[in-house]
Amino acid sequence: xxxxxxxxxxxxxxxxxxxxxxFIIMCALFFLMPLYVMIITSLKDMDxxxxxxxxxxxxELSFYAWPKAWSQACTGFVCEGLKPGFxxxxxxxxxxxxxxxxxxxxxxxxxxxxxxRGAYFFFGLCMFGAFIPYQxxxxxxxxxxxxxxxxxxxxxxxxxxxxxxxxxLTLIFRNFYASLPIDLFxxxxxxxxxxxxxxxxxxxxxxxxxxxxxxxxxxxxxxxxFLLGLVFAGRDNQPMTVQLNNIVQVDYGVAEYNVxxxxxxxxxxxxxxxxxxxxxxxxRGIAAGAIKG
Amino acid sequence: xxxxxxxxAKIALLPMIVISLTVFVGCIIYSxxxxxxNSKLVPVMNYVGFDQxxxxxxxxxxxxxxxxxxxxxxxxxxxxxIIGFLLAVLIDQKIRGESLFRTIFLYPxxxxxxxxxxxxKWVLNPTFGIENSMHMWGMTWFELDWLVNRDLAIxxxxxxxxxxxxxxxxxxxxxGLRGIDEDIWKSLSIEGVAKWKSYIFVILPMLRPMVVTxxxxxxxxxxxVYDLILALTSGGPGYATTTPAMxxxxxxxxxxxxxxxFAASIIMFISVVCILAPWAFYEFYLRNKYANN
Numbered sequence: 001x002x003x004x005x006x007x008x009x010x011x012x013x014x015x016x017x018x019x020x021x022x023f024i025i026m027c028a029l030f031f032l033m034p035l036y037v038m039i040i041t042s043l044k045d046m047d048x049x050x051x052x053x054x055x056x057x058x059x060e061l062s063f064y065a066w067p068k069a070w071s072q073a074c075t076g077f078v079c080e081g082l083k084p085g086f087x088x089x090x091x092x093x094x095x096x097x098x099x100x101x102x103x104x105x106x107x108x109x110x111x112x113x114x115x116x117r118g119a120y121f122f123f124g125l126c127m128f129g130a131f132i133p134y135q136x137x138x139x140x141x142x143x144x145x146x147x148x149x150x151x152x153x154x155x156x157x158x159x160x161x162x163x164x165x166x167x168x169l170t171l172i173f174r175n176f177y178a179s180l181p182i183d184l185f186x187x188x189x190x191x192x193x194x195x196x197x198x199x200x201x202x203x204x205x206x207x208x209x210x211x212x213x214x215x216x217x218x219x220x221x222x223x224x225x226f227l228l229g230l231v232f233a234g235r236d237n238q239p240m241t242v243q244l245n246n247i248v249q250v251d252y253g254v255a256e257y258n259v260x261x262x263x264x265x266x267x268x269x270x271x272x273x274x275x276x277x278x279x280x281x282x283x284r285g286i287a288a289g290a291i292k293g
Numbered sequence: 294x295x296x297x298x299x300x301x302a303k304i305a306l307l308p309m310i311v312i313s314l315t316v317f318v319g320c321i322i323y324s325x326x327x328x329x330x331n332s333k334l335v336p337v338m339n340y341v342g343f344d345q346x347x348x349x350x351x352x353x354x355x356x357x358x359x360x361x362x363x364x365x366x367x368x369x370x371x372x373x374x375i376i377g378f379l380l381a382v383l384i385d386q387k388i389r390g391e392s393l394f395r396t397i398f399l400y401p402x403x404x405x406x407x408x409x410x411x412x413x414k415w416v417l418n419p420t421f422g423i424e425n426s427m428h429m430w431g432m433t434w435f436e437l438d439w440l441v442n443r444d445l446a447i448x449x450x451x452x453x454x455x456x457x458x459x460x461x462x463x464x465x466x467x468x469g470l471r472g473i474d475e476d477i478w479k480s481l482s483i484e485g486v487a488k489w490k491s492y493i494f495v496i497l498p499m500l501r502p503m504v505v506t507x508x509x510x511x512x513x514x515x516x517x518v519y520d521l522i523l524a525l526t527s528g529g530p531g532y533a534t535t536t537p538a539m540x541x542x543x544x545x546x547x548x549x550x551x552x553x554x555f556a557a558s559i560i561m562f563i564s565v566v567c568i569l570a571p572w573a574f575y576e577f578y579l580r581n582k583y584a585n586n
Contacts, residue, residue: 116302
């Protein structure tokens with residue numbers, strides 16, 4: 001028995017199709033170029049960087065820059081490389097993601113199933129917060145944290161990320177829960193479930209897909225944050241992005257472009273890893289965050 | 294309705310309510326009140342009316358910042374929309390390796406603004422960057438000194454930003470294109486309408502909600518732009534690429550001129566509201582009104 005091919009009939013390769021492929025490949029090359037330059041620059045030594053074309057492959061592989069970027073490059077007076085920044089970023093990202101996702105899931109649940117009068121007014125207010133420029137809130141928030149005694153500390157920056165992650169996460173959790181069949185909730189109510197029981201036994205087990213989306217959104221968002229880390233984390237907890245910027249923008253000494261580029265790659269490894277692993281989930285996160293209502 | 298009914302949901306939403314009121318609303322009020330004072334290093338209640346705003350509008354630097362944000366906003370938004378839509382259309386042509394191309398076009402979006410800025414700073418480096426490559430290939434007439442050119446530096450920022458953001462628009466548009474009914478395509482091809490014509494005159498108008506969402510999200514991000522410029526040009530050469538966000542941060546944290554910073558941040562906030570208000574009005578009021586009729 002011969003197999004019947006599925007899907008649309010393959011088109012013949014016409015001139016138009018060839019042109020289409022040429023164009024899309026050129027676009028792809030443009031998008032890949034910075035990544036390519038970043039990688040090959042990090043593998044050259046400084047003499048070759050000064051002498052040769054930025055787009056040429058390295059004549060001789062030099063792995064000098066990578067360990068230096070990781071543990072010896074200088075930020076101001078300290079020469080410990082990016083490693084402390086990496087550790088700080090992990091220390092900031094992990095608790096921030098857990099707290100903000102958990103809190104927003106609870107918010108979304110309460111908004112979707114347990115509406116009370118005024119709840120949506122505050123939800124609207126919270127959504128409005130997503131669009132306020134950080135610059136308006138930075139200083140007063142700093143004063144609030146100062147008052148609470150957590151400014152310039154790990155709890156301080158975690159609180160800030162929780163606050164600024166809340167609008168969009170609450171929105172996507174609410175939308176997800178609102179799309180679940182309401183009868184499920186009603187049945188659980190008839191069976192005597194209360195607010196907490198239904199959340200833990202009915203809702204959380206069904207929340208895996210949306211939680212993955214939320215976690216991806218938050219991990220990349222918080223890892224890539226610069227401004228909030230700069231202002232709220234304090235000198236001892238500066239995230240990787242801040243340290244990267246400090247390493248590259250040195251005012252003195254000779255600029256080592258290979259070290260700079262290694263540091264840049266190291267900083268973007270986590271979000272790129274999340275991106276390549278998660279694939280479609282990442283795209284879903286964008287769509288979920290983008291479509292309002 | 295007694296207060297304690299549905300008390301669990303009220304308690305669960307308490308953090309959101311408190312944050313919305315104190316951070317989102319409270320901070321705006323705080324900033325506005327102190328923008329009417331002559332606070333320098335610390336906020337003091339010394340009322341001076343709208344002096345800070347008057348001074349702000351007289352600053353040459355603020356003029357440059359506003360001009361830059363308009364150029365950046367215009368070029369970045371239009372660039373992202375055109376390139377994003379074009380890429381979505383290309384990918385929609387049932388090409389081979391679709392997911393590979395999609396991955397390539399979207400990966401910059403996973404990277405942080407700081408990384409994007411630093412990479413493009415290296416690629417556009419006037420001595421070692423692309424300009425040098427072109428010279429080495431014999432194209433000595435080629436000039437790409439944008440980063441050190443006062444008039445063109447802001448366009449270098451735009452290129453980096455479009456490189457990072459175009460994939461995001463592509464994802465939104467592609468989601469829209471995939472939602473177009475197959476029958477519409479059939480009838481268009483029966484009518485004998487050229488493909489590019491059908492995309493521009495038939496399909497694009499059908500994607501209006503996607504386009505509007507994309508524009509609003511991009512525009513709201515435009516006002517916030519800070520890390521990208523800090524990494525790419527540090528606001529230079531001189532203050533040629535400074536933006537309102539940078540102006541605010543500078544006055545807060547390095548110039549100890551709080552009153553000016555508050556005033557500038559309030560202006561930023563008002564401009565965001567001006568962008569969002571018509572959209573929000575349409576999205577949440579008009580649409581509901583027509584949906585109910």
